[in-house]
Amino acid sequence: MKHVSILIPKGHTSVVNIEGTHQIFNDVNSILKNMERPPLFKVQLVGISKETSQRNGLFKIDADVLIGDVKKTDLIIIPAIHGDPKTMMENNAAFIPWIVKQYNAGAEVASLCIASFFLAATGLLNGKQCATHWAAANDFRNTFPEVTLVDDKIMTEEDGIYTSGGAYSFTNLLVYIIEKYAGRDVAVMIAKMFMIDIDRISQSPFIIFQGQKTHDDEPIKQAQEYIENNFEEKITVDQLASMFALGRRNMERRFKKATANTVTEYIQRVKIEVAKKNLEKSRKNVNEVMYEVGYSDTKAFRTVFKRITGLSPVEYRTKYNRESAIA
Template sequence: MKHISILIPHGHSSVVNIEGSHQIMNEVNNIRSKMGKPALFKVQLVGIAKEASQRNGLFIISPDVMIEDVKKTDLILIPAVHGDPKKVMQDNAAFVPWILEQYNNGAEVATMCIASFFLAGTGLLDGKQCATHWSAANTFRALFPGVNLVDDKIMTEDDGIYTSGGAYSFTNLLVYIIEKYAGRDVAIMIAKSFMIDIDRISQSPFIIFQGQKAHDDEQIRKAQEYIEQNFDDKITVDQLASMLALGRRNMERRFKKATSNTVVEYIQRVKIEAAKKNLENSRKNINEVMYEVGYSDTKAFRTIFKRITGLSPVEYRTKYNKETVMMA
């Protein structure tokens, strides 16, 4: 039997992550029982205090055991904890030696959404792939440059460490882990029972690109604003460099450092974000939308759109256009 530790952190934790994980992992045992098989998981809530207050006292979570009571575990699930990452780390520092010890003794570790910040603070993610909520990607990169963040992914697996992307994508991660531990047949039953899209791997369709302006480079910010105000025009790197009275290479270097995107990538993402809004809210056909955001090459537009969103323009419209959804 595998021991699963669901951590109960101090601070504003995701109760959904905690209860959802507890319910789904225990359901594996119920499914196996119906198959005439023994229970696979022993699931426990593991804490560093006898009670953890959540949502200003709206919920009180009482762990089953304290970390000192768990000498050996097989999988540690870390729920999202909201707030300043440094304070989250300080408030939950008592977990760190135990997590490191368990990992070094063979346990696997999985984070949910922004719990990746906490795990990165332990050093366990250094040099590894990692996912987090797409809206926190730039903050994460700034704090943990040694981690290979792949912000378009719903989940990652690297050397016994799993991470999941935004919000409810933790359910996709749990199904993935269940398939590894219990087999595809049980994973499919779990996916059907909880109506989880078993093979979804990308959070790209859900990303809302808002520009990365949390930096101090005023000239680069001006370039960003110019792109966002003139995305329907043909904008070149040389044009922007000339406008800012900067050398091209210097501007490209500073732009990448400030925004985590090249100039061309930023222009593409601004155009595609405008196209997404058009596809969500209008009856315009794909070519009309394409021309309005400054593309004239249909193949190029479709290729870039799919690379950024994970869907073709037609698929995106079908999924998110209000009228299309209501008619489905």
């Protein structure tokens, strides 16, 4: 039997992550019972105090056991922890050596959504790939440059460490882990019971590109603003370098350092973000939208659009345009 430890951190934690994980793993046992198979998971809520207040007292969660009582576990689940990062780390510092010790003893570890920040603070993610909520991607890169963030992925697995993307995508990671432990048939049953898209692997369709302006490189900020205000034009790296009195190589180096995107990637993402909004809200066809954001080559536009969003322009409009959805 696999021992699953769902952590109950102090502070503003995702109650949905905690309760959802608890319910799904216990329902696996119910499914196995109906299949006349033995239960697979022993699920416990593990805390650093017996009673933990959540969301400013709106909820209270009682831990089944404290970390000192768990000598060995097989899977640690870290739910998303919100609020001031420094306070979050101070309140929950006691978990870190326990997580590291359990991992070194053979336990697997999974972070859900922005719990990747807490997991990264253990050092266990150094040199590994990691997913997190797309909205926190820039902050994560700045805070943990030694971790390889893949902000388009809905989940990652490497050396017994799992991470999931934003919000409710944690259910996709749970189904993935269940398939690994209990088999495809049980994973499919859980996916059907909870109506989870079992093989979804990307959070790209949900990303809203907002740029990255929490840096102090003023010429690069001005270049970003120029790109955003002139998205319909054909903008080149040489043009921007000349406008802001920078050499091309220096421009590219500073832009990548400040924004985590190359100049070309940034231009493409700005154009595609405008295209996405037009496809969501207007009645314009794909070609009209394409021309308005400065593309004249249909194949190039569709290729870039799908690489960034994971969907073709037509698929995206069908998914998010209200009139298309109703039709």
